[in-house]
Amino acid sequence: MHDIKAIRDNPEAFDRAIARRGVAPQAQALIELDKKRRASQLEFDDLQSRRNTLSKEIGAAKAKKDEARASELMAEVTALKDRLAALETEQKDHEAALTDALSRIPNMPGDDVPEGLDEKSNVELRRTGTPKTYSFKPKEHFDLGEALGYMDFASGVKLAGARFTVLKSQLARLERALGQFMLDLHTTEFGYTEMQPPMLVNDATAFGTGQLPKFGDDLFRTTTGYWLIPTAEVPLTNLARDLIIDESELPWRFTALTACFRSEAGAAGRDTRGMIRQHQFDKVELVSIVSPDKSVEEHERMTGAAEEVLKRLGLPFRTMLLCAGDMGGAARKTYDIEVWLPGQDQYREISSCSNCWDWQARRMNARCRAPGEKQTRFVHTLNGSGLAVGRALIAVMENYQNEDGSIAVPDALKPYMGGLEKIEKVGK
Known part of the structure; x- marks a missing residue:
């Protein structure tokens, strides 16, 4: 398995290394999969933070007996819950796709390994x-x-x-x-x-x-x-x-x-x-x-x-x-x-x-x-x-x-x- 961070940092070096093993360039496709995974994770984290904030606001509204505001906030939490569930599934799918792609690529040869394909x-x-x-x-x-x-x-x-x-x-x-x-x-x-x-x-x-x-x-x-x-x-x-x-x-x-x-x-x-x-x-x-x-x-x-x-x-x-x-x-x-x-x-x-x-x-x-x-x-x-x-x-x-x-x-x-x-x- 390869380190996706290292691939992001130097995609050209990764593609050069696997080319020595007869493997076509993979870095850009891997980076795109990683972008989708990270975007899902980022949105999930943002919405999770928003849900935590809403929970506190609901508590404050109920303490003030402002039921209308509390109901409005609870409706937003319900909508967030559905989106969070969808994002969790999406994130797992992106993670699985990235892992599968990375797992099929052979190890990079050492610098002291001779060139050649057979x-x-x-x-x-x-x-x-x-x-x-x-x-x-x-x-x-x-x-x-x-x-x-x-x-x-x-x-x-x-x-x-x-x-x-x-x-x-x-x-x-x-x-x-x-x-x-x-x-x-x-x-x-x-x-x-x-x-x-x-x-x-x-x-x-x-x-x-x-x-x-x-x-x-x-x-x-x-x-x-x-x-x-x-x-x-x-x-x-x-x-x-x-x-x-x-x-x-x-x-x-x-x-x-x-x-x-x-x-x-x-x-x-x-x-x-x-x-x-x-x-x-x-x-x-x-x-x-x-x-x-x-x-x-x-x-x-x-x-x-x-x-x-x-x-x-x-x-x-x-x-x-x-x-x-x-x-x-x-x-x-x-x-x-x-x-x-x-x-x-x-x-x-x-x-x-x-x-x-x-x-x-x-x-x-x-x-x-x-x-x-x-x-x-x-x-x-x-x-x-x-x-x-x-x-x-x-x-x-x-x-x-x-x-x-x-x-x-x-x-x-x-x-x-x-x-x-x-x-x-x-x-x-």
Whole structure:
């Protein structure tokens, strides 16, 4: 959500900022909506003041036993009451229209975010690790998983439909091990508090982080009106909703391993084979709630925590700075981490770490106050994948594959796998 006062003060700067995201000018239309809202409010306040004055005059007239004057004044109060009721409705309508318009406009990109409208303009910041050279042609994860007998796409289709998978035996355990490893790393070494939030949320929660109203088609909804979370960012960030937090308590750092649900409405024909793009997947999420002056350094810290997972797993990756037009709607600045997949011979996204500044906080009315101060400020919110567990499974399978189709277990995961050294086909 944007600050309408800031838009009024500098409409040209606002339109320039959102133009970097491919959004047409909005400032003038927003200012017109705001004028109507403020005009209704001003008339309401004036008439309310007039009604209070009339009430006193009625009392004075009755004290003088001037019933004619009292009746005349009471008739005016009755007329005012009808107009005040109409103005109250009008004001609410203008407020709702302005809020709806503001809520559909993405965050303004930071000054240090590259220009560009799609992934072609993203900037590679660094590469970590060197892709392994194989003496054989590396296979993709779905070929490996099916050959092992532990990745069952046919059963996923039978049970639910396309973009669902059934994992079995040692691959199911490997996925669980990855999630547990990530949680342990983030809670013991990076100070995140493990949470287990609801995976069904209401409209207010989905609105708070920016899924509603614009991106409802990307979500699954129950027949009773709940939304299935697309990421634990949604409930975790909303823990700050409608609160004034003492800044001495910040930062809040939360992590959670949850199932995530996405309709993939715009993904027709993309990654139709395998587990890259599923309707249901597990993800370890990182969320930070910080004071406004701390979000830049927190963004770097969070990205480093996500990168450390890949370092510990021995997986090559690169870190990208997204351009203005390729970021999610809530983000002011985003780093994507892309892991190397030898079966695909390319890097693929496994984490996205975003600083949302105060855009979500304004939607949630989440504020903080410095000790001893009366004035409040909107908090800054950040979120990142630490990591997408299914994609980490894919990366481990492809990077640790052997020529015979078996998969070596990374050292970091062996304690979670009961000391298992290698995943191989049953009976081999």
